[in-house]
Every structure is written in C-alpha cells, then in structure tokens.
Amino acid sequence: MTASTTAGAAALIGDALEAYADDPEAVQALQGYARRLAEPLRIAVAGMVKAGKSTLLNAIIGEEIAPTDTGECTRIVTWYRHGATPRITLHPTAGEPRNLPLKRVDGRLVFVLDGVRAEEVERLDVEWPSRALQAMTLIDTPGIASLSQDVSARSVRFLTPEDSPSEADAVIYLLRHLHASDVRFLESFRDTEAGRSGTVNAIAVLSRADEVGAGRIDSLLSAGTIAERYSRDPNLRKLALGVVPVAGLLAQSARTLRQADFEALQLLSTLDRAGRERMMLSADRFRRSTEPEGLTEEARASLLERYGLFGIRLAMVLVRNGFGEPTPLAHELARRSGLDPLLELLDRQFQARAEALKARTALTAVENILASRPRQGTERLAASLERLQANAHEFRELRLLAALRTTGVEPAPDLAAEAECLVGGHGAAASQRLGVASGSAPEVLAAEARRVLARRRTIAESP
Ligand SMILES: Nc1nc2c(ncn2[C@@H]2O[C@H](COP(=O)(O)OP(=O)(O)OP(=O)(O)O)[C@@H](O)[C@H]2O)c(=O)[nH]1
Numbered sequence: 088m089t090a091s092t093t094a095g096a097a098a099l100i101g102d103a104l105e106a107y108a109d110d111p112e113a114v115q116a117l118q119g120y121a122r123r124l125a126e127p128l129r130i131a132v133a134g135m136v137k138a139g140k141s142t143l144l145n146a147i148i149g150e151e152i153a154p155t156d157t158g159e160c161t162r163i164v165t166w167y168r169h170g171a172t173p174r175i176t177l178h179p180t181a182g183e184p185r186n187l188p189l190k191r192v193d194g195r196l197v198f199v200l201d202g203v204r205a206e207e208v209e210r211l212d213v214e215w216p217s218r219a220l221q222a223m224t225l226i227d228t229p230g231i232a233s234l235s236q237d238v239s240a241r242s243v244r245f246l247t248p249e250d251s252p253s254e255a256d257a258v259i260y261l262l263r264h265l266h267a268s269d270v271r272f273l274e275s276f277r278d279t280e281a282g283r284s285g286t287v288n289a290i291a292v293l294s295r296a297d298e299v300g301a302g303r304i305d306s307l308l309s310a311g312t313i314a315e316r317y318s319r320d321p322n323l324r325k326l327a328l329g330v331v332p333v334a335g336l337l338a339q340s341a342r343t344l345r346q347a348d349f350e351a352l353q354l355l356s357t358l359d360r361a362g363r364e365r366m367m368l369s370a371d372r373f374r375r376s377t378e379p380e381g382l383t384e385e386a387r388a389s390l391l392e393r394y395g396l397f398g399i400r401l402a403m404v405l406v407r408n409g410f411g412e413p414t415p416l417a418h419e420l421a422r423r424s425g426l427d428p429l430l431e432l433l434d435r436q437f438q439a440r441a442e443a444l445k446a447r448t449a450l451t452a453v454e455n456i457l458a459s460r461p462r463q464g465t466e467r468l469a470a471s472l473e474r475l476q477a478n479a480h481e482f483r484e485l486r487l488l489a490a491l492r493t494t495g496v497e498p499a500p501d502l503a504a505e506a507e508c509l510v511g512g513h514g515a516a517a518s519q520r521l522g523v524a525s526g527s528a529p530e531v532l533a534a535e536a537r538r539v540l541a542r543r544r545t546i547a548e549s550p
C-alpha cells in the first residue's frame with residue numbers, strides 16, 4: 088500500500104522531469120525532490136527561543152552534539168543527518184558550500200564560523216554516524232517569535248515557505264505554555280502543504296517539564312496533567328497529533344550519563360534525609376553545600392547543569408531504591424524524563440507514516456511547479472497528480488484524521504474516539520488501530536476487525 092504511493096510519487100516526479108526537461112531550474116528542484124523521497128523522513132525541532140530545542144534534539148540522538156549555548160549558531164538552521172564519518176558543511180546564502188573543521192569541546196560540536204554572521208548562512212549540515220539518524224534527519228531551528236525579528240523570520244521562512252513545500256516533512260514543536268504565537272506557527276505549518284490536503288503532521292512537546300513543578304519530585308506528574316489539558320485544547324488538537332511532557336535536559340544527560348556523574352549521585356544518596364532536604368532546598372543551596380565530603384563545588388555545578396534539581400532529586404531516590412549501576416540508572420532516568428513516550432509517539436505517528444508524508448511532499452512540489460510554471464503538454468501530468476492525491480489511501484486517512492479532529496463527531500464522542508483510533512490517530516499499526524495488545528496474533532486482529540466492521544455497518548444502516 089505505502090510502496091505504491093511512494094512508487095506513484097517517484098513516477099510522477101519522473102514524468103515531471105520529462106515535461107520540464109528544458110527548464111533547468113525546475114529540473115534541479117525536481118531532482119532534489121526525487122532524492123528527498125529516497126532519504127529518511129525530515130523532522131524539524133521548532134519552538135520559541137530557549138524552549139529547549141537543541142537539548143531535546145541531543146536527547147533524541149543520544150549524544151550531546153548540538154550546541155545549546157547562546158552563540159551565533161543558535162540562530163542558524165542546522166541539519167543533523169546520518170553519515171559514515173562526521174562532517175560539517177556550511178551552506179552560505181551566496182557562494183559555494185564549504186567544510187568546517189570538526190571541533191568538539193566537552194563532546195559538543197563547536198561551529199567555527201570565523202566571523203561569518205548567521206545572516207550569511209543558509210544552513211549548516213552535520214553528518215554524524217549515529218544510529219538514531221538512520222531513521223530520520225533532524226533539523227534544529229532558531230527560536231520562533233524571538234525578540235530578533237530576523238531570527239524568527241528565518242525559521243518561519245524555512246519551515247513554512249510560501250511557494251514550495253516545507254523543507255521538513257513533520258515537526259516536533261516545543262512549548263512551555265500555550266501561547267498565541269505557538270498556535271499561529273502550527274497553523275501556518277499545517278497550512279503549507281496541508282491547507283489543501285488537510286493533514287496533521289506535528290507533535291507538541293511540553294518542554295522543560297521538570298521546571299513545571301519547580302523541580303519537585305512530582306514535577307513530571309504536574310506536567311503530565313498540563314499536557315493532557317493541552318491535548319484536549321480545541322485549538323491545539325487540530326494542529327498536533329499529541330502533546331507529551333519531556334524533561335529534555337534530564338533525557339539528554341541520562342542518555343550520556345558518565346561514570347563520574349554516577350559516582351557523585353551515589354555519594355549524594357548516602358546523606359541522611361535531613362541533610363538531603365537541607366541541600367535540595369534550592370539550586371544555590373545545593374551548589375554551596377559542604378556535605379557530603381568528597382564532592383567538589385565544580386562537581387556539584389556540573390551535576391546541576393546536566394541534570395537540574397529535579398534530575399538530581401530523582402536520581403538520588405532511584406539510587407536509594409536499588410539502582411546501583413550506571414546503565415540501569417541511565418535507562419530509568421531516560422524513561423522518567425518522558426523521552427521514551429516521545430520516541431514512541433514519533434515512531435507511531437511519523438515513522439509509520441514516513442512514506443506517506445514524504446510522498447505528500449513530492450506531490451505538493453509537482454503541484455507547485457505546475458501552478459508556477461504552466462505550459463502546454465502537462466495535462467497528463469496534472470491528471471496523474473490529481474489521481475494520486477485523490478486515491479492514495481494514506482492521504483485519505485490523514486485527511487480524515489484531520490477532519491475528525493477539526494470538526495469532531497459531537498453527538499457520539501465514543502464513536503468519534505474509536506473512529507480516530509481506526510484511522511490511525513494513535514498509531515498506524517493494525518493493533519493500535521483496533522485497540523488490541525501489540526503483537527496480537529493475526530486471528531485476533533481479524534476477529535476484532537470483523538467485530539468493528541459489523542458494528543459500524545449496523546450504525547450506518549440505522550444512524
Ligand atoms: N531545567 C531544564 N532546563 C533545560 C531543559 N532543556 C533545556 N534546558 C536549558 O535551557 C537552556 C536553553 O536550552 P536549549 O536547548 O539551548 O534551548 P533552545 O530552544 O535550543 O534555545 P535557542 O536555540 O537559543 O532558541 C539551556 O541552558 C538548557 O540547559 C529542561 O528540560 N530542563
């Protein structure tokens with residue numbers, strides 16, 4: 088099913104290349120789209136300034152590579168894609184691309200811009216031998232709605248261009264509070280391709296979730312309640328496939344937990360309860376505390392920077408409850424940071440639809456070229472485009488999902504919820520659609536499908 092949609096999109100681009108063979112600009116654009124169809128899904132990480140985008144990107148990759156400082160590079164669109172050997176390429180707005188030296192400080196990449204200003208850079212391209220990047224290309228974007236208009240405009244232009252499909256197939260959108268500018272951005276992202284095709288391809292993350300409860304041990308629970316409320320918000324529901332809370336900083340540090348961190352956390356857990364409580368009253372207290380002995384001020388500052396108060400508190404609880412080895416502790420911290428549910432959501436909502444999302448981009452591209460460069464002899468091309476758009480099952484499903492979320496089926500909310508599930512609102516796998524355990528036997532799936540079908544038929548006969 089998906090194979091035919093992808094094949095259809097590839098064939099369409101082939102036909103378009105023939106029709107526009109004498110138009111070098113169109114040919115170049117189309118060749119780019121043909122390559123893109125064969126590449127991993129492109130997922131952009133977007134959100135307001137300092138929402139935690141670069142930190143979360145590192146957490147997803149599982150390495151601290153993206154810079155999270157305040158330098159010039161946070162103002163540049165940066166691509167992270169899989170490559171056998173590390174390489175950084177700077178694409179200037181004018182002139183030829185050039186390689187940047189590979190410089191790392193504390194593991195993190197430092198982009199040696201040599202005086203080049205962000206305004207002069209179209210994008211940075213980082214190739215990195217990371218397994219996570221085999222399945223997706225991640226794109227770090229400058230903050231939306233930043234004080235600096237041009238930084239914000241750069242992200243908006245990149246993600247929601249006016250006359251071509253977005254450079255990203257899907258977006259992870261970080262928000263700390265639901266702000267009007269968040270909704271505006273998501274609306275324009277949806278409307279790039281989807282204004283016409285009516286689909287949803289964003290996941291919202293309630294970011295820096297540990298700060299929601301001021302670093303208290305139940306911070307993530309509070310964040311979960313807020314995320315739940317947002318996911319029912321009529322504005323956001325139309326625009327995002329889900330809202331999950333993630334403590335990105337903790338996730339990043341958990342995935343890169345060092346032996347020294349582990350030993351420091353273990354040492355801290357030996358303090359008695361009163362001592363722990365005194366120390367954890369504030370970040371400042373923690374930094375200045377003199378017990379337990381053997382922990383330098385530097386080590387404390389590093390823990391605070393890497394894990395935050397919440398992360399330290401949680402790690403101490405876990406160590407006292409038996410997590411006595413670095414690896415299990417790291418896994419548990421990552422799980423509790425909310426990263427795992429996010430990865431699962433990415434898998435269910437984006438990866439499972441990767442072919443459809445990419446094919447849709449290709450179709451939109453051909454549609455744009457046909458509209459902006461009309462010429463004789465493209466009638467057949469236009470007809471196949473229309474046929475693909477109308478018939479591809481995945482597009483119909485994505486449209487249906489968007490329609491369900493936009494209009495709802497008010498008189499029967501439980502039926503609406505079931506319908507959303509059936510068209511893949513909770514994931515594209517058969518078990519997720521039917522609401523049965525994953526890995527269920529084919530007979531179980533078939534029986535459940537028949538049951539749902541029979542019920543739907545009865546309702547259709549007598550609504
Ligand atoms: N407590 C806490 N701090 C975080 C978290 N995520 C990021 N931070 C901190 O917030 C600051 C900004 O993080 P970045 O990841 O650079 O945010 P960004 O959205 O990429 O920022 P810009 O690119 O400059 O817009 C850094 O000091 C991070 O350490 C989090 O989950 N919890």
Ligand SMILES: [Mg+2]
Nearest residue numbers: 140141155161
């Ligand atoms: Mg950043």
